[in-house]
Amino acid sequence: MRHRLYRFAFLLFALNAHAQNPIVQSPSGALEGKDMSGVHAFLGVPYAQPPVGELRWKAPQPLSPWEGTRSATEFGAQAMQLPLYGDMNFRAPSMSEDCLYLNIWKPTFGDQFPVLVYFYGGGFQAGDGSEPRYDGESMARNGIIAITVNYRLGAFGFFSHPELEKNNAGNQGLMDQQAALRWVYENISAFGGDPNAITIAGESAGSMSVSLQLASPGSKPYIARAIGESGSVLGKIFGRDVVIPLKDAQAKGLEFQEKCNVNSLAELRAIPADELLKLSEGYAVSMTVDGEFMPKNPINIYERGKQAQVPLLLGWNSQEMTPLALTQGQEPTMELMIASCDLFFGKQSNDLLEAYLNTCDGQVLQAMTDLSGDLFLGYPSWIWGQLHLSANQPIYQYYYKRPRPAMRPEFGNVRAGLAGGIVEGEENTPPPPPDAGAVHSAEIEYCLGNLSSNRVFDWQEDDYRISELMQQQFVNFIKTGNPNGPTVPTWNTKQSGHTMMIDRASGQVEEYREARYELVHKALNP
Numbered sequence: 001m002r003h004r005l006y007r008f009a010f011l012l013f014a015l016n017a018h019a020q021n022p023i024v025q026s027p028s029g030a031l032e033g034k035d036m037s038g039v040h041a042f043l044g045v046p047y048a049q050p051p052v053g054e055l056r057w058k059a060p061q062p063l064s065p066w067e068g069t070r071s072a073t074e075f076g077a078q079a080m081q082l083p084l085y086g087d088m089n090f091r092a093p094s095m096s097e098d099c100l101y102l103n104i105w106k107p108t109f110g111d112q113f114p115v116l117v118y119f120y121g122g123g124f125q126a127g128d129g130s131e132p133r134y135d136g137e138s139m140a141r142n143g144i145i146a147i148t149v150n151y152r153l154g155a156f157g158f159f160s161h162p163e164l165e166k167n168n169a170g171n172q173g174l175m176d177q178q179a180a181l182r183w184v185y186e187n188i189s190a191f192g193g194d195p196n197a198i199t200i201a202g203e204s205a206g207s208m209s210v211s212l213q214l215a216s217p218g219s220k221p222y223i224a225r226a227i228g229e230s231g232s233v234l235g236k237i238f239g240r241d242v243v244i245p246l247k248d249a250q251a252k253g254l255e256f257q258e259k260c261n262v263n264s265l266a267e268l269r270a271i272p273a274d275e276l277l278k279l280s281e282g283y284a285v286s287m288t289v290d291g292e293f294m295p296k297n298p299i300n301i302y303e304r305g306k307q308a309q310v311p312l313l314l315g316w317n318s319q320e321m322t323p324l325a326l327t328q329g330q331e332p333t334m335e336l337m338i339a340s341c342d343l344f345f346g347k348q349s350n351d352l353l354e355a356y357l358n359t360c361d362g363q364v365l366q367a368m369t370d371l372s373g374d375l376f377l378g379y380p381s382w383i384w385g386q387l388h389l390s391a392n393q394p395i396y397q398y399y400y401k402r403p404r405p406a407m408r409p410e411f412g413n414v415r416a417g418l419a420g421g422i423v424e425g426e427e428n429t430p431p432p433p434p435d436a437g438a439v440h441s442a443e444i445e446y447c448l449g450n451l452s453s454n455r456v457f458d459w460q461e462d463d464y465r466i467s468e469l470m471q472q473q474f475v476n477f478i479k480t481g482n483p484n485g486p487t488v489p490t491w492n493t494k495q496s497g498h499t500m501m502i503d504r505a506s507g508q509v510e511e512y513r514e515a516r517y518e519l520v521h522k523a524l525n526p
Contacts, residue, residue: 021073022108026190028183029066034073035108039140042104042191043130044076047183048176050098051152056269057159058168060100060179076101078128079153080277085122091130097273099150102180103129104191105136106145111192114199114479115145117184118448119177121204121231121441124285125154138449142475145193147184151176155256155280156273160249160288163265170249170288177209178219178293185222199478201227203444204377207314208233208242211384212287215298220308225481227474228314229447230440233287234299234387235380236524239344242287243297249288256283305390311481312388313474315398315500316381319437320373323365332368340371348523355516369436374520377440382517385494395494396483397511400443401503402466403435408458443502446470462504469506 022033022040033042048060055061077096107113118134120127129148136146151157157173185195200223202210211232213219233242260279262268271279289297301307323332326340337356341349360366370378385395445451446467451459473483473491483491483500489507492498498508 023069024190026187027065028063028187030069031072032069033104036105036137038108039137040106040108041137042072042106044074044101045072045104046076046100047102047149047180048100051100051156051172051176052097052273054269056097056156057161057164057172057265059172059175062179063183075103075128075130076150078130079150080156080273081122081126081153082277082281084126088122088126088128089131089133090128091132092128097156099152100176100179101129102147102149102183103136104145104147105140106191106193107140107143110143111189112194112197113143113145113192114197115147115184115188115193115195116478117147117149117181117198117200119149119151119200119202119206119209121202121206122153124158124173124205124208127153127205132453133444133450134448135450135453136448138471139475139478142449142471144475144478145188145191147180149177149180151180154285155276155283158285158287159253159256160246160290161253161257161265161268162250164253169246169290170286171290171293174209174212174216174287175293177213178216181213181219181222195222197224197479198222199225199227201229203229203441204231207231207381212294212298214308214310214388215301215306216293217295218293223308223310225310225477226308226312227477228312228381228384229443230316230320230381231377232314232380232384234302235383235521237377237380238375239524243294244286244288246288246290249286252284252286256280299387302384302387302390305392307388307391309391309393311394311396311477312385312391313396313398313477313483314381314385315400315502316373316378317438317440317442318373318399318401319369319403319435320378320440321369321376323368323372325372325376326368332365334364337364337368337371340368344375345520345523346526348519352516352519352523355519359513359516365436374517379517379520379524382513383521386521389495394482396477396491396500397494397498398500398502400438400470401501402438402442402446402463404439404442405458405460405463407456443470447474466502466504466506470502473500 020035024031031042033040075092077094077099078090078092079099080097129150134148139146152173160170188195200210200213207228208231210226210228211234214226257268327336341353345352356367356371385397388395445454447470449471451467473488476485477483491500491508497511499511500508
């Protein structure tokens with residue numbers, strides 16, 4: 001008798017616990033998420049059919065609504081990727097071609113919430129929506145539905161081939177993002193979201209993705225606002241175009257086919273995913289003008305003012321790239337600065353040398369740090385803002401300068417990685433010197449309110465204060481299209497000639513690098 005009573009009590013407890021889980025009936029089907037005390041999370045939500053078998057390298061195919069209630073309490077699989085960044089921290093349980101999932105964090109009560117759709121970085125080769133630095137719980141506690149999106153990467157997501165239909169050529173990962181946007185637009189009302197208040201955002205490759213989604217005709221109807229952190233496809237990166245002609249992308253696909261030692265697209269599709277991933281080592285990602293997702297070169301679309309006509313918040317960091325990228329590991333010198341300007345700027349070399357030294361008070365180390373960062377992502381970010389002026393919409397530009405603090409002492413002989421984690425150092429090797437500025441990706445945990453999720457760094461009071469400020473500016477923009485509010489410094493638009501400097505003492509300044517970027521643009525686009 002006592003045994004039956006205990007069993008009954010246990011079943012009753014289990015049923016009550018199950019009943020407390022939030023359930024949403026979306027157009028795609030019912031989803032059971034989990035309660036996080038004020039925030040409901042729905043993880044591993046499919047937004048397209050698994051791109052496997054004959055669907056490998058095809059545009060994402062729409063889901064059929066499922067029957068019953070689908071569990072959404074665990075992250076979906078991460079996209080196929082090589083371990084390029086050893087410090088990336090994934091909470092996904094596995095890696096698979098079956099990776100087209102998104103994650104939703106929403107406030108517990110209310111509706112008509114603005115929506116943030118965030119695309120991760122990782123050079124289009126790595127990354128995942130389960131990374132703690134992108135977690136949406138903090139944004140949800142600020143009255144926003146936050147969503148992260150998985151999309152295909154590397155040779156699985158950016159592959160072209162003469163046998164592929166033109167509308168499946170080279171941009172599959174970007175089409176995944178577009179399909180996720182469409183799913184959010186069609187389903188988010190069921191979660192209490194406003195489908196007409198969707199902000200797309202991302203950092204690095206995610207920021208480049210945002211610049212492309214604004215230009216793609218199939219994405220524009222779903223976008224109300226946009227945020228770009230460090231990057232766009234609208235400017236050369238270290239002097240090279242990111243978007244290439246279709247015939248060049250197809251030729252690259254044939255080279256990959258030859259490397260795989262097969263003779264057709266069908267044979268390529270028959271290669272197991274794990275084997276194909278190994279064969280893809282060294283595969284260089286590029287985007288292409290496919291005629292559908294990207295009907296024209298995105299620069300031409302922006303120049304004609306045909307991109308989405310939405311407010312834009314964008315910026316970049318003070319140390320996007322180390323000067324050692326230009327010096328092949330040597331200490332920066334004036335001679336190496338001159339050689340770098342000669343290499344990238346040709347006839348404009350002397351003018352650019354003078355411009356960089358003038359804006360850095362003649363300090364060669366800072367000048368080379370700025371030059372390497374601009375050639376990487378600073379200039380592409382700046383030209384995005386310049387071209388978006390044709391939209392006649394407000395543009396808010398920032399410059400993020402806060403260096404990460406020292407790592408916590410228990411980590412010993414390791415160095416910080418760009419993804420916010422750690423990379424093991426060699427034995428008896430002294431730790432590298434502290435960063436002189438904000439390295440690439442350093443702002444992510446700050447602006448999304450996720451410092452507490454990263455236990456690598458010894459966050460100080462200033463860091464939490466900067467995070468509170470930056471997150472509030474992002475929250476204001478996501479809600480209204482304007483980062484200004486009663487608790488943050490005044491932030492005038494790029495059109496007024498101002499940039500928001502974010503550091504221990506944050507505030508807007510008159511943009512002092514404009515002439516330098518104009519010269520860079522002229523030199524890289526003769």
